[in-house]
Amino acid sequence: MPRRSAARRGSGRPLPPGTARRGRGRPAPSGEPPVSPALRTAAAYSWRLLVVGILVSAVFSALGRFHEIAVAVFLGLVGTAMLRPVAELLARRLPRPLAVALALLGSIVVALGILSLVGETVAREWVTLQQEFGAGIGRIERWLEQPPFRLDPKALPDIQSRIGRFLSEHRSDLFSRALSGAGRVVEVLTTLALALFCSVFFLYSGDRQWGWFCSQLPPSARDQVSVAGLAAWRTFTGYTHGIVLVAATNAVLVGVALFVLGVPLAVPLALLEFFAAFIPLIGSPIALAVAAVVALAAKGPVIAVVVIGLIVVIGQIEGHVLHPIVMSWAVRLHPVVVALTVVGGAIAAGVIGAIVSVPLVSVIWSVHQALRRGDAPGPGRP
Numbered sequence: 001m002p003r004r005s006a007a008r009r010g011s012g013r014p015l016p017p018g019t020a021r022r023g024r025g026r027p028a029p030s031g032e033p034p035v036s037p038a039l040r041t042a043a044a045y046s047w048r049l050l051v052v053g054i055l056v057s058a059v060f061s062a063l064g065r066f067h068e069i070a071v072a073v074f075l076g077l078v079g080t081a082m083l084r085p086v087a088e089l090l091a092r093r094l095p096r097p098l099a100v101a102l103a104l105l106g107s108i109v110v111a112l113g114i115l116s117l118v119g120e121t122v123a124r125e126w127v128t129l130q131q132e133f134g135a136g137i138g139r140i141e142r143w144l145e146q147p148p149f150r151l152d153p154k155a156l157p158d159i160q161s162r163i164g165r166f167l168s169e170h171r172s173d174l175f176s177r178a179l180s181g182a183g184r185v186v187e188v189l190t191t192l193a194l195a196l197f198c199s200v201f202f203l204y205s206g207d208r209q210w211g212w213f214c215s216q217l218p219p220s221a222r223d224q225v226s227v228a229g230l231a232a233w234r235t236f237t238g239y240t241h242g243i244v245l246v247a248a249t250n251a252v253l254v255g256v257a258l259f260v261l262g263v264p265l266a267v268p269l270a271l272l273e274f275f276a277a278f279i280p281l282i283g284s285p286i287a288l289a290v291a292a293v294v295a296l297a298a299k300g301p302v303i304a305v306v307v308i309g310l311i312v313v314i315g316q317i318e319g320h321v322l323h324p325i326v327m328s329w330a331v332r333l334h335p336v337v338v339a340l341t342v343v344g345g346a347i348a349a350g351v352i353g354a355i356v357s358v359p360l361v362s363v364i365w366s367v368h369q370a371l372r373r374g375d376a377p378g379p380g381r382p
Contacts, residue, residue: 071191072195075192079196082107084203087203100204104199104200104203227371227374232363232366247274247278250318250322253317254269257307258270261306261307262299263299273291278355282354284314284315337361
């Protein structure tokens with residue numbers, strides 16, 4: 001019995017000359033330097049990371065190819081996250097189809113009301129705004145001609161004449177770009193219609209859709225996919241509610257401050273601040289920089305300096321009060337990670353990438369944490 005087991009293990013077989021026995025009985029060729037275990041482990045992880053990188057690149061290439069569909073599904077999920085509590089509340093007293101319809105129609109009416117208010121404000125202030133801008137540009141020219149800038153008085157008129165010549169010489173190119181812009185408008189409207197269509201079905205039967213999807217998977221993978229989906233939806237919903245609350249707070253602060261300072265277009269600039277806040281860290285400063293330019297042209301450098309100070313104050317409130325309180329329970333990412341994610345998303349897909357990157361990374365991280373903890377599966381979500 002010992003001899004048979006020894007023979008089965010290969011202990012009695014002689015090795016060829018010049019070879020040495022290694023782990024698991026595999027001989028090493030003569031003269032081959034020993035490979036460090038750390039290097040062997042690093043090589044194993046490297047090729048796996050390369051495979052994962054190729055798969056991620058393929059996914060992003062597919063999303064870039066069909067980016068309208070990806071954006072529509074993302075907007076549909078955002079609408080679902082925002083309107084689901086309202087639809088659930090209405091569904092307690094009304095049939096669910098009617099509750100979903102009322103929630104969607106109410107949100108559309110509110111959005112159109114805000115846009116009409118902005119349009120009415122711009123139309124009402126347009127004549128006064130033109131006069132203030134004309135006087136403001138004259139003040140800026142005189143200010144630049146004085147110390148310490150000492151700009152040549154003929155420089156700005158020369159720039160204006162060059163801009164006029166450029167527009168007249170490239171009129172056909174600008175017209176063709178305007179037509180392509182009209183095509184972009186059609187794409188945007190199509191994407192919004194598809195997002196609304198997705199939101200209807202996500203709100204009405206999102207749980208059943210997710211349950212059907214999980215039922216198509218192998219039984220061994222259903223629990224993990226259910227855990228991942230629940231964690232992803234919880235994080236995405238928390239991020240959506242949090243970023244909307246932060247954006248609304250910033251917009252109210254900016255609108256009130258600009259109205260008190262007498263800066264024109266306070267309501268449109270507040271709306272611009274609301275949408276810009278969806279790009280963390282960099283969106284609000286960009287929107288407030290636009291407000292500072294408007295204040296400089298309409299009210300002079302003193303009010304513009306006050307608006308620049310407002311940029312600093314609101315940035316501090318957003319970074320040290322709103323985000324830690326509102327977002328910490330939903331998104332647990334370091335500010336450096338958020339900054340790198342926003343810049344990387346902007347490089348990869350422009351403004352849309354900057355908006356989508358942070359919730360995407362947050363969802364991936366929450367799924368990783370939930371699977372590592374081994375959370376119990378819960379009810380599905382859209």
